[in-house]
Amino acid sequence: xxxxxxxxxxxxxxxxxxxxxxxxxxxxxxxxxxxxxxxxxxxxxxxxxxxxxxxxxxxxxxxxxxxxxxxxxxxxxxxxxxxxxxxxxxxxxxxxxxxxxxxxxxxxxxxxxxxxxxxxxxxxxxxxxxxxxxxxxxxxxxxxxxxxxxxxxxxxxxxxxxxxxxxxxxxxxxxxxxxxxxxxxxxxxxxxxxxxxxxxxxxxxxxxxxxxxxxxxxxxxxxxxxxxxxxxxxxxxxxxxxxxxxxxxxxxxxxxxxxxxxxxxxxxxxxxxxxxxxxxxxxxxxxxxxxxxxxxxxxxxxxxxxxxxxxxxxxxxxxxxxxxxxxxxxxxxxxxxxxxxxxxxxxxxxxxxxxxxxxxxxxxxxxxxxxxxxxxxxxxxxxxxxxxxxxxxxxxxxxxxxxxxxxxxxxxxxxxxxxxxxxxxxxxxxxxxxxxxxxxxxxxxxxxxxxxxxxxxxxxxxxxxxxxxxxxxxxxxxxxxxxxxx
Amino acid sequence: xxxxxxxxxxxxxxxxxxxxxxxxxxxxxxxxxxxxxxxxxxxxxxxxxxxxxxxxxxxxxxxxxxxxxxxxxxxxxxxxxxxxxxxxxxxxxxxxxxxxxxxxxxxxxxxxxxxxxxxxxxxxxxxxxxxxxxxxxxxxxxxxxxxxxxxxxxxxxxxxxxxxxxxxxxxxxxxxxxxxxxxxxxxxxxxxxxxxxxxxxxxxxxxxxxxxxxxxxxxxxxxxxxxxxxxxxxxxxxxxxxxxxxxxxxxxxxxxxxxxxxxxxxxxxxxxxxxxxxxxxxxxxxxxxxxxxxxxxxxxxxxxxxxxxxxxxxxxxxxxxxxxxxxxxxxxxxxxxxxxxxxxxxxxxxxxxxxxxxxxxxxxxxxxxxxxxxxxxxxxxxxxxxxxxxxxxxxxxxxxxxxxxxxxxxxxxxxxxxxxxxxxxxxxxxxxxxxxxxxxxxxxxxxxxxxxxxxxxxxxxxxxxxxxxxxxxxxxxxxxxxxxxxxxxxxxxxxxx
Numbered sequence: 003x004x005x006x007x008x009x010x011x012x013x014x015x016x017x018x019x020x021x022x023x024x025x026x027x028x029x030x031x032x033x034x035x036x037x038x039x040x041x042x043x044x045x046x047x048x049x050x051x052x053x054x055x056x057x058x059x060x061x062x063x064x065x066x067x068x069x070x071x072x073x074x075x076x077x078x079x080x081x082x083x084x085x086x087x088x089x090x091x092x093x094x095x096x097x098x099x100x101x102x103x104x105x106x107x108x109x110x111x112x113x114x115x116x117x118x119x120x121x122x123x124x125x126x127x128x129x130x131x132x133x134x135x136x137x138x139x140x141x142x143x144x145x146x147x148x149x150x151x152x153x154x155x156x157x158x159x160x161x162x163x164x165x166x167x168x169x170x171x172x173x174x175x176x177x178x179x180x181x182x183x184x185x186x187x188x189x190x191x192x193x194x195x196x197x198x199x200x201x202x203x204x205x206x207x208x209x210x211x212x213x214x215x216x217x218x219x220x221x222x223x224x225x226x227x228x229x230x231x232x233x234x235x236x237x238x239x240x241x242x243x244x245x246x247x248x249x250x251x252x253x254x255x256x257x258x259x260x261x262x263x264x265x266x267x268x269x270x271x272x273x274x275x276x277x278x279x280x281x282x283x284x285x286x287x288x289x290x291x292x293x294x295x296x297x298x299x300x301x302x303x304x305x306x307x308x309x310x311x312x313x314x315x316x317x318x319x320x321x322x323x324x325x326x327x328x329x330x331x332x333x334x335x336x337x338x339x340x341x342x343x344x345x346x347x348x349x350x351x352x353x354x355x356x357x358x359x360x361x362x363x364x365x366x367x368x369x370x371x372x373x374x375x376x377x378x379x380x381x382x383x384x385x386x387x388x389x390x391x392x393x394x395x396x397x398x399x400x401x402x403x404x405x406x407x408x409x410x411x412x413x414x415x416x417x418x419x420x421x422x423x424x425x426x427x428x429x430x431x432x433x434x435x436x437x438x439x440x441x442x443x444x445x446x447x448x449x450x451x452x453x454x455x456x457x458x459x460x461x462x463x464x465x466x467x468x469x470x471x472x473x474x475x476x477x478x479x480x481x482x483x484x485x486x487x488x
Numbered sequence: 489x490x491x492x493x494x495x496x497x498x499x500x501x502x503x504x505x506x507x508x509x510x511x512x513x514x515x516x517x518x519x520x521x522x523x524x525x526x527x528x529x530x531x532x533x534x535x536x537x538x539x540x541x542x543x544x545x546x547x548x549x550x551x552x553x554x555x556x557x558x559x560x561x562x563x564x565x566x567x568x569x570x571x572x573x574x575x576x577x578x579x580x581x582x583x584x585x586x587x588x589x590x591x592x593x594x595x596x597x598x599x600x601x602x603x604x605x606x607x608x609x610x611x612x613x614x615x616x617x618x619x620x621x622x623x624x625x626x627x628x629x630x631x632x633x634x635x636x637x638x639x640x641x642x643x644x645x646x647x648x649x650x651x652x653x654x655x656x657x658x659x660x661x662x663x664x665x666x667x668x669x670x671x672x673x674x675x676x677x678x679x680x681x682x683x684x685x686x687x688x689x690x691x692x693x694x695x696x697x698x699x700x701x702x703x704x705x706x707x708x709x710x711x712x713x714x715x716x717x718x719x720x721x722x723x724x725x726x727x728x729x730x731x732x733x734x735x736x737x738x739x740x741x742x743x744x745x746x747x748x749x750x751x752x753x754x755x756x757x758x759x760x761x762x763x764x765x766x767x768x769x770x771x772x773x774x775x776x777x778x779x780x781x782x783x784x785x786x787x788x789x790x791x792x793x794x795x796x797x798x799x800x801x802x803x804x805x806x807x808x809x810x811x812x813x814x815x816x817x818x819x820x821x822x823x824x825x826x827x828x829x830x831x832x833x834x835x836x837x838x839x840x841x842x843x844x845x846x847x848x849x850x851x852x853x854x855x856x857x858x859x860x861x862x863x864x865x866x867x868x869x870x871x872x873x874x875x876x877x878x879x880x881x882x883x884x885x886x887x888x889x890x891x892x893x894x895x896x897x898x899x900x901x902x903x904x905x906x907x908x909x910x911x912x913x914x915x916x917x918x919x920x921x922x923x924x925x926x927x928x929x930x931x932x933x934x935x936x937x938x939x940x941x942x943x944x945x946x947x948x949x950x951x952x953x954x955x956x957x958x959x960x961x962x963x964x965x966x967x968x969x970x971x972x973x974x975x976x977x978x979x980x981x982x983x984x985x
Contacts, residue, residue, distance in 0.1 A: 084581040116576050123569055124591050131592040136635060137577045138584035155580050162590075415924070419933070424631035425910055425917065429934040431962060434925045459932075459966040 010446030011473040012387030012394070012481040018267045019226065019391040020276040020306070034273055035308035035333060089155040090172060090212055093118060094189065095148065100197045101172075101208060107198070117153050121146055134162050145169040149189035150176070159411065161418035164222065168215045171281070174305040175211050178282050179204040182309035210289035211282075218262070219410060222417055223386045223448070224277050225393040226284070229263040230369065233478040235360045240266045240486040242351035246344045248488045252333045253341075254313060256488075260326035261365055262288060264392075264482060271487045276306035277391045287317070287327045294319050297345070299338045302331070316341035320349050324358040325365070371399040375472065380465055381437065383451040384413060385473055387481065394473065394480045402452075413450050416441035420448070431459065438462065522618045526686040527633055530594060530610040531555060532645075534672065535567050536656075538604050539665075551605075551656075551665075552672040554680055570598065570608055588635045595633045601646045605656045609642050611685065634916050640692040641683060647747045649675055654806045654815075682755070687903040690916045690952070694884045696891030697742070697749045698899065700734035706859045710736050713852055717828075721845065725816060726831040731860050733757075733899055740831060741809025742889045748805070748818070748829070753899060756820065757827065760787045784823030784850040790842050799837045807831075821849055824857040879955045879972055880907045882915065886948040895954060907954035911941050915952045918943035922950065932965055940965050944973075951977065 083105055091110075092101035097118030099107035107114070121144060124132040135142040143165040145152040152169040160168075177185060180200055188195050198205075215221040231239075243256045243266065255275060258265040262284060267275065282304065287293060301312035316330040316338060328348065330341045352358050372380040375396065382402055386393040402409040419430045420443050430441040438453040440462055451469070453462055477483065533553040540548030546564045553563050577586040589596040595611045614629045653659060653675065659668050702710070710729050714737055718724050726739035733753050738745045788803055790796035802817040816831040819842070828849060880895040895912065897904040905912060918931050918941070928946035935941065940955040942965065953972060955965060 084579075089580070113579065116572070120569075120572065120576065123572070127565075128593060130594060133590040133592060133630070135573060135577060135586060135590070136588045137580075137582035137586040140577070140580055140582035142577065142580075157582075415921070419917075419921075422631065422917070424629060425914055426936055427914075427933045428936060428938075429932075429962065431930075431932040431966075433930040435927060435929070459963050463962060 010387055010389075010444070011385070011470060011477045012392055012483070013389050013446060014481070014483040014485070016485040017390040018269060018274065018482060018485040019280065020274045035311045035313070087157050088212070088216070090169070090208075091117065091153045091155075092172060092176070092208075093151050093153075094193070094195070094197060095151060096193045098194060098196055100150070100176075100201065101205060103209065103212060117144075118151065120144075121151055141165065143169065145173070147173050149186060158216070160414055161422075163421070163423065164414060164418060167221070168212065171211055171215055171221070171278070172208055174278065174282060175208050175285070176201065176204060177305045177309055178303045179207070181303040181311055182305065183311070207285060207289050211285045214281075214285055214288065217406075217410070219384055219395065219413055220277075220284075220393065221281060222410075222414060223384065223393050225386050225391045226264050226277055226280055227262070227393055227395065228480065228482045229260055229265050229361070229364050230476075230479045231265065231360060231364055233483065235357055236266055236482065237484065238355050239352060239357050239361075240268055240484065242348050242355065242357070243268045244486055244488055245351065246347040247330070250332070250337070250340055250344060252337075253330060253488060254333060255329070255331040257283060257329045257331070258320075258326055259284065259287065259329075260361060265326060265361065266482060266486070268486045268488060273307075275304070279304040279306045283329060287329070293317050293327065294325075297338075297342055301335075304331075316345065318342075318345055320352065320358065320361075324352075324362055326361050369397040371397045373399055377465060377469065377472075379454045379457050379461065380469065381452045381454065382409060383449065383469065385469075386448040388445075388447055390481065390483075392481050409452065412437070412439055412452060415439075416450050431462070440466065442466070522616050525612075525615045525617075527614050528612040529554075529680065529683070529685060530612050531558065531566065532607075532609050532676065532680055533563070533566065534605065534607050534656075534676075535570075536604045536606070537571060551669050552676055554676065566608075566610075570596070570606065574598075574606070587639055590630060592628055592630070595630075595635075595638070597635070597638050597642050599639065599642045599646060601643075601650075602656050607642060607646055609638070609645075611638065632913075634913060634920075636920050637688050637690070637692050637916055638685075640695060641685070641688050644692065644695060644747075644750070645676070645679060645683070648679065648751065650808070651744075651747045651751065651805050652803060654813075684901040687901045689901075689912050690882060690919060691891065691893065691896065691899075691901070693916065693919060694889070694891050695746050695750065696884055696889045697738075697746055698734050698892065699888075699890045700731050700736050700860075700864075702736060702860065703863050706856070706863050707736070709856050709859060713856055714739070716852075717830075717848065720848065721841075723833045723835060723841070724830050725814075725833055728829040728831075730827040730829070731857070731864075732825050736860075740807060742887075744807040744809040746889050752820070752827065752829070754901075756787065757822075758900070760822065783854055784821055784846065786842060786846070787820050787822050787827075789819040789837075790839060793839075793843055793846055796839060796842075799839055799842060802832070802837060804834060805831075819845075821845070823850060823853045825861065826853060826857045828853070877956055879953050879957075879968060881954070881972060881976060882950075882952045883976070884950045886950070907956065908935075908937070908939055910935060911939055911954040911956075914941045915943065915954070918952065919950065932962065932969070934962075942969050944969075 086104050088103070090101070090103040091099075091114065093099055093114045095118070097115050099111055099114040101107065102110055121132055124130050125146075131146060132144045134144065139157050139159075141156050141160075141162065143154050143156070143162055145166055147170075150173060152172055154165050154169055156165055180188075185197075188197065188200070220226055239258065243258070247253050247256055247268070254270045254273060256268040257275075257280070258267075264280070267280075269275065283302075286302070297316065297318040300315050300317065302315045303309065303312050307313070313331045313333060314335055314337070316328075316332075318328055320326045320328060328345060330344065332341065349358075352361075372378075372382060381399060382396060384393055384395050398406060398409070416430055416432070416439050419432075420427050420441050426443075428443055430439070432439045432441075433455070435455060437455050438457050440449070440451045440453065442449045442451075449466065449470075451462075451466060453465070457465075473480065531554060534551050535549045536551060537549050539551070540546050546567065547560050549567055550563055558566075573589060574586055585600055586598050588598065593613055595613060597609045597611070599607045601607065611633055614632045616627045616629060618625050618627060649672075653671055654662075656668075659671070714727050714729060717727060718739075728738040728740065728745065728748070729736045730752065735745070735749060740748070785791060785793070786800075788801065790798070790800045802819050805816055805818045807814050807816065815834045817834055817837060819830045819832060821828045821830065830845075878894075880893075882891065882893040882895055884891045895905050895907050897906060914933060914935065918933075921931075922929070922943070922945050925945055929944070931943045933941050938958045940953075940957065940960065942953040942955070944951040951973070953969060955968060957964075957968075960968075
């Protein structure tokens with residue numbers, strides 16, 4: 003299979019995002035925070051006390067944009083509860099309920115007990131570790147991540163790896179509100195601790211995150227999608243941010259996003275953001291309507307960046323007339339006003355340079371479908387550039403406008419087929435009565451294409467070549483090719 | 489030679505010869521950097537929770553347990569875990585009962601063939617030990633064990649038992665529990681040794697039958713022979729005719745035939761071949777001009793009619809494929825390369841009956857077999873004589889359970905295959921997903937080492953091809969597939985996809 007494209011579309015010399023496999027277990031945490039703090043020689047107060055205060059602060063801060071919804075009242079006998087497509091449970095190693103996606107944890111306490119027993123029973127024999135149970139259409143996946151146990155019960159046909167990746171996201175969401183250090187400390191001190199006290203507010207984020215992982219291909223691909231913008235506009239935006247922020251010490255990341263797409267990301271030299279962390283940020287913004295109303299200041303731990311401590315995050319929307327969200331992340335705890343001023347400066351600069359308008363235009367313009375782009379036998383596709391961890395997808399077109407879920411299922415299946423851990427494949431061409439799916443994994447990119455059902459291999463290969471050229475010609479617009487720094 | 493008595497025993501119902509390559513082995517793959525352990529059996533047990541509902545009587549639940557060296561406590565503990573898992577999964581109302589448990593180091597498979605009876609098989613996950621800079625790490629190859637393959641192995645273990653000993657529940661009604669337990673013990677302790685776990689693959693999922701395609705003339709001769717036989721001897725209800733490992737005619741339901749076929753091909757005939765090769769009980773040409781004409785003998789029943797005083801062992805078998813379950817006696821008559829299986833009414837059998845049958849069959853069978861042999865010798869090449877890069881295929885038809893494989897060089901499940909082992913595993917992966925295709929579909933995949941595997945399904949037929957051609961393109965492969973379908977599947981109804 004060859005095309006005239008020499009360098010895969012969307013590839014750039016430097017990436018704003020750390021690139022890594024989406025299914026990878028999130029074991030290796032960096033200690034970037036320490037590094038930054040040491041680098042600029044900030045004297046830290048005793049570690050213990052800061053973490054304590056930070057947590058209480060965190061609760062106050064996050065508490066204001068979330069409320070615990072406790073009104074659901076489900077039982078196991080309830081057919082609505084058992085027919086749920088995907089249940090997710092989080093418990094402590096001691097079996098204490100922490101989170102249940104549906105239903106009240108206290109009423110399911112016995113079930114949490116059973117899950118804990120299963121985990122410890124298997125562990126006690128031969129130091130083994132329970133991974134999954136399979137029963138007809140239902141898959142039970144266990145993720146034992148000390149000090150927590152995460153379990154999902156899924157009827158969604160997703161693969162074990164995909165489900166594990168989702169549980170990892172849930173774990174990361176919890177560490178994101180507490181930090182891993184704090185989490186470990188809590189259970190070192192009291193095994194029987196009821197963690198829910200620390201997580202009021204985070205529950206809603208987990209709920210949203212789970213919906214998010216089910217609906218968005220970005221989680222599957224371990225990549226983010228960019229808002230299409232002319233490269234000149236994107237550069238102007240990036241330099242407006244750099245200009246306003248380059249004098250502010252210890253600012254690590256500035257992220258501008260809108261409608262679940264990345265506009266730009268400016269970073270401190272040497273530091274990159276992992277897509278998994280960026281997904282948590284997207285989730286935070288998406289899940290919290292109240293962010294729109296005011297400027298916010300919240301501590302936030304990015305587990306892949308540094309799971310031991312918090313970054314502090316200034317979150318605000320650009321303006322009434324431009325619904326893009328700006329996040330400024332720093333290691334300093336008390337620079338709200340400095341960042342607030344910087345934000346004002348950025349907005350003014352963007353307004354003067356007509357960038358707000360450009361963003362709005364892009365937000366209101368529907369993206370091309372395959373048909374409008376001239377590909378008649380092509381229904382939909384996902385293109386991921388591996389070196390930059392960014393992806394592009396066209397607008398949905400019939401028949402998938404009504405079957406969005408099924409389309410994503412096709413992609414999930416193809417993705418799983420390619421990335422089966424012991425028998426990975428380079429290429430899958432799958433023909434059924436409803437459609438033809440081509441999944442192709444190369445050094446530089448991953449491509450998933452859905453064709454009309456009657457296409458043959460020759461037609462499909464020709465189209466893929468044309469498609470890659472089409473993307474290549476638009477890569478400036480569709481991808482964030484620079485990796486600007488402060 | 490010390491093995492001989494045991495081999496002869498193998499012809500008695502439900503015992504399985506040990507000489508058929510015990511597979512519970514770990515073959516260390518000696519290489520400089522890594523050593524691999526194959527899949528191994530950890531335990532195998534059957535229990536019924538309703539047999540020991542009281543606390544302290546848990547051991548009563550267990551009707552069979554392997555290995556017997558596990559302590560009672562250990563056995564009870566293992567059953568307890570399974571019971572816990574069954575209950576836990578039921579909470580979420582899955583579409584069918586629990587079928588497997590994956591842990592880092594083990595795989596447990598569950599099968600509930602009859603209400604309350606569970607058969608459980610625990611496998612040890614294969615590992616690779618890698619030595620790097622004086623430290624060695626063990627990697628668990630979880631995906632090497634494919635649930636669909638080993639579920640089929642487990643199911644087969646039950647069906648084979650049922651063929652000879654009826655259902656668990658019926659045995660319960662008829663006999664004392666201790667008789668039942670002893671029978672399970674005798675059967676499974678031998679059966680487990682014949683399971684070829686390391687070489688189980690897609691063929692276990694199909695558990696199909698190899699048919700012999702014949703010209704019309706020869707086929708009619710076989711059928712006439714069968715009809716005559718069944719007309720003359722009313723006690724013979726059904727019969728089946730095999731030539732070597734291939735089935736030519738069967739009068740019983742395919743679902744019954746597949747188990748009987750596995751017993752014949754896997755146990756009875758190979759054991760018998762060995763005795764023949766060792767000069768066992770095959771009548772010899774002792775100078776008599778008439779002896780040369782007499783080629784057949786019974787391999788179940790009176791194996792040597794000249795000296796026999798009784799009818800010997802004619803196994804009772806239970807068939808469930810028809811409207812009502814039936815019981816027959818299975819007598820197998822072997823002449824030259826043909827085997828005639830007689831499903832006889834479960835009545836008192838006399839030696840005279842067998843003598844009559846022997847005369848009837850031996851007179852006719854020689855000419856039929858020589859016709860078949862002649863036809864076969866004119867047919868195409870055997871798989872092993874094809875060049876390396878030839879595409880290999882496996883075909884399966886769910887309707888008559890027919891399969892054909894040029895991937896496997898024999899049907900002994902000895903791992904004698906001519907494509908990459910991973911390709912065979914990918915075939916089983918594709919088989920698992922075939923449900924999503926609906927009526928018909930096609931998958932072409934390219935592996936990391938540039939091999940290709942193709943799967944097609946249409947009209948209950950499945951066709952898999954493994955192609956070891958590097959540097960081929962997707963278009964080349966789809967052309968190749970078309971060609972193979974044209975030559976191999978001519979006349980077989982397959983959606984043109």
